[in-house]
Amino acid sequence: MTDLPDSSAADVALRLENAVGAQERFQIMYSVLRDRICTLVYPPGTQLGEEALAEEFGVSRSPLRKALQILEADGLLQSQQGIGTLVTDVDLDALAQVYQLRLELNELTGRLSPATVDDALLQEFDAMNRRAAVLRAHPDRHEFARLNIDFFHVFQLLSENQPLRDHSEKLFYQTCRIWLTLIPEAALEREVKVFCGEIEEITTAVNSDDLEAAALIRRAHLSMGFKRLRKHRKVDAIA
Incomplete structure (x- = not known):
């Protein structure tokens, strides 16, 4: 499974201290x-100094600047002269085409260089399914966001096509903040239930060694989720 970051200051500093080479240090910071941006630790509009x-990471500004530049190229940050580096806002309309492309890439996950379904892969999905069951019983906005990110990385394991995985990851991180910003509190329990159901369905497909079915389930839920996001935004605008 992808080594997902612990974003606490102490852990980051330790990981950077133990990193082997500049590339690994850059990857950790990035x-x-x-x-932090995608879990709204840094909400839209936050200025990053x-x-x-x-100072927090214990590094020089040069490698840090490289990480910030890549995040800006990803659309998560924006440099403004005289102001500094700001976390970008989330615009559902601007990201509509990104969602359309994600639909197609998710379907390809089941067909391009499909992974071998072995015990290790099954354990990854079973672990996600267990976490989903806990979240369903105790809906929490932060844990919902965390599971959304972690499950994405596990789902990526279904394809061994690296270019597909790279493009999918970039597009995912452009859009995943939308859920935290647009889901009203009244709809959180329902959205958690739907998402946990998706994880359960995909896990069942993977356990049946049917990766194409898993990819189609993911695509369908992504499409339905985008339509629900539009409804959430309309309700929020009226309120």
């Missing part, structure tokens, strides 16, 4: 900052 982050 992943941690991206994770290079000096403060460099």
Whole structure:
């Protein structure tokens, strides 16, 4: 499974201290900052100061600046002259085409270089399914966001096509903040139930060694989820 970041300051500093080489240090900083943005630790509009982050991570500003530049290229940050580096806002309309492309890429996951369904892969999905059961019993916005990100990375394991995985990951992180920003509290329990049901359905398909079915289930839920997001936004605008 992908090594997902713990974004706490102490853990990040330790991981950076133990990193082997500049590339690994860059990847740690990039992943941690991206994770913080996408779980709204840094909500839209937050100004990220290079000096403060460099001090927190215990690094020079040069490698940190590289991570910030890549995040800007990903659409998660924006540099404004005289202001600094800001976390971008989430615009559902602007991301509509990204969602359309994600629909197609999710379907390809079941057909391009499909992974071998072995015990290790089954254990990853079973672990996600167990976490989903806990979340369903105790809906929580932060845990919903965390499980959404973690399940994405497990789902990525269904294909061994690296270009597909790379593109899917970039597009996922452009859109995943939408759920935290648009789901009203009154709809959280229902959205958690739907998402946990999706994980259960996909896990069943993987256990049946039917990766195409798993990919189609993911695609269908992504499509339905986008339509629900539009409804949530309309309700919020009226309120």
